[in-house]
Amino acid sequence: MRIKSPVVLNVIRTLYLSLGMDLSLKLAREFIEGYNVNERMGFPPSVPVPVQDAVNRIVLDLNEAGLFIELVEWLVRTDRYGFRGKQYNVAGIDEIIKGMEFEGYLLDPESELFYEDPRKQRSQGWGRLKIGQEYPITLLRVDIVSNSRLVRNNSEENIASAYDSLRELITRIVEKRRGRLWLWEGDGGLAAFSYGHPNMSAVLSGMELLNELLVYNLSSNPLDRPLQIRAAAHAGFIPYSEEPSEIQRTEIVKEIVEIEERYTKADTLSVSASIAPHVDGIIKDCFVSLGNDCPREILSYAIQLCAPSQRNGKARAAWK
Template sequence: MKKAKKLLQDLLSRSLNTEQIHYVGREVDPSFDLAEVSGFGDHIVIPRQVAAQCVIQYFSARDKLRDFIAKLIMLEGYGGSGGIIKLKGIEPILNELRESGFVLDREKGAFVRDQAQSKTQDWGFMREGQEYRLAFASLDIVGSSELVRTNVKVDVETTIRTLRDFVGSHVEFNNGRIWFWYGDGGMAAFIGDSCVQSAVMSCLGILAYLPVYNITRNALREESDIRLRIGVHYGSVEYHGDTSKMHSEDMERASRLEDRYGVPNSIMLSETAYNLLPDELRKYFQGAGSADFGSLYQSLTI
């Protein structure tokens, strides 16, 4: 970020006055006080070069400099304290951030890690310790203990590995991420306004292509087809970069849907997840009793 900071210093000094710099800073952090941070006090005019240095140091120390740059870009063309913001020379800064693996997501108004380069568990924008709403899909291999007992160890290990890749390809195609994989199953997460739809589409794809997987990639004995139970629920979790620390009641409910109520090669939805589906997907599910957290809905068995 060293070069980006220098470019930002030049841009702020040339494009914004002191009032505008202070205004953008407070839009990012309402507690930001340029007079206090600079040490000039309330009654002395702060040169724009000093204001630029102060705002860069302040947000760098709090790991929020990318947030400041994003807000600066989003405010371009709009008026605030100090007049309409017009930026001169923002592209070199964007190029520097792009080289570091960050791109601006205008919908979120923030810089996120470029998922085209490398898909990350946090979709490039999740913050440590913050709570997010997601769809969770818990998947489990039916009769895994019997498969282990009746097949050669190396074949079991090969099949588990290729199954994880097979599931992962469908999950990531629908903008999901596999957060856990235990050997005989795992937990996938999906985020966004249509996250439940993405989760269900992913799971339907997994089940639809599972026979093809069994024919072409399953290394177990011919009679040992892989079958899956799947549970999908919508809820929240506090994000941690160390996924082993992530746990929530809603993630547990997804696991319980699969474990207690799941049917082989079928998807079990919670009432919460079902209600968030569009009509064209709801028609592929039917009522299947209830749990202590609401009604259940099962997909037509594939």
């Protein structure tokens, strides 16, 4: 964050007015172990540092250490839930949140963490993830079925058009749920979710993708056969990297590839056991468990056209 940014100045003022010296020091030690403001400012231990100078130094130090956003998130949590059992009224917190928005960060109401405003910037790590650090992430993997056959039997132009449409569709569906498309190769890709309700977002995105792809195949697919995908959603911890090869080597990606390749049929979405408990009932109702057919506990979703004969309801209608 820019030192002269209004939000930095607001945070300094808020610490001075609302937290005071003791709490500001506790705050600094939450992020930097053993933080000593006298040492940082060259004051002997016996000489008290003026509060205003101390909070100024604390904020600048945390900013320098790349922890400014974490500091603001701490203030938001303290304002809402207190700190170590005690309630604090953090003055000017709304102004600080607005200031963060101005700087390009939105507050995720669910996790109470800031992430980059997608209208201003869309980076792979939401402007927050740090390379090498491990984060809980939910992944959605998508793979085009019979890619080689499609490429062999269709003109280059039609293939490019269909695959571009698929990529645009995935990007739109994923990004509207605060996800990011991490990898995209010729025949599929990997999307990641970290904010909001990442597990639900991955599942809903996978479902919407299958639904929209069915409509695309019914209406404007230029290929000689339906464009089919297999999709899988899985969650776990992943050390963040911007190198695709490093992401692909992680355990969670290997697991999702296995779920997608071994246990997922064409035109279906598989949801792993790590996600299934977090899926709300109204959505889970349209999944079936693969049960004994599969060594992993996987839920599966597919959508198909109601045949005219099913109109009065043999199959589970999409709305039931």
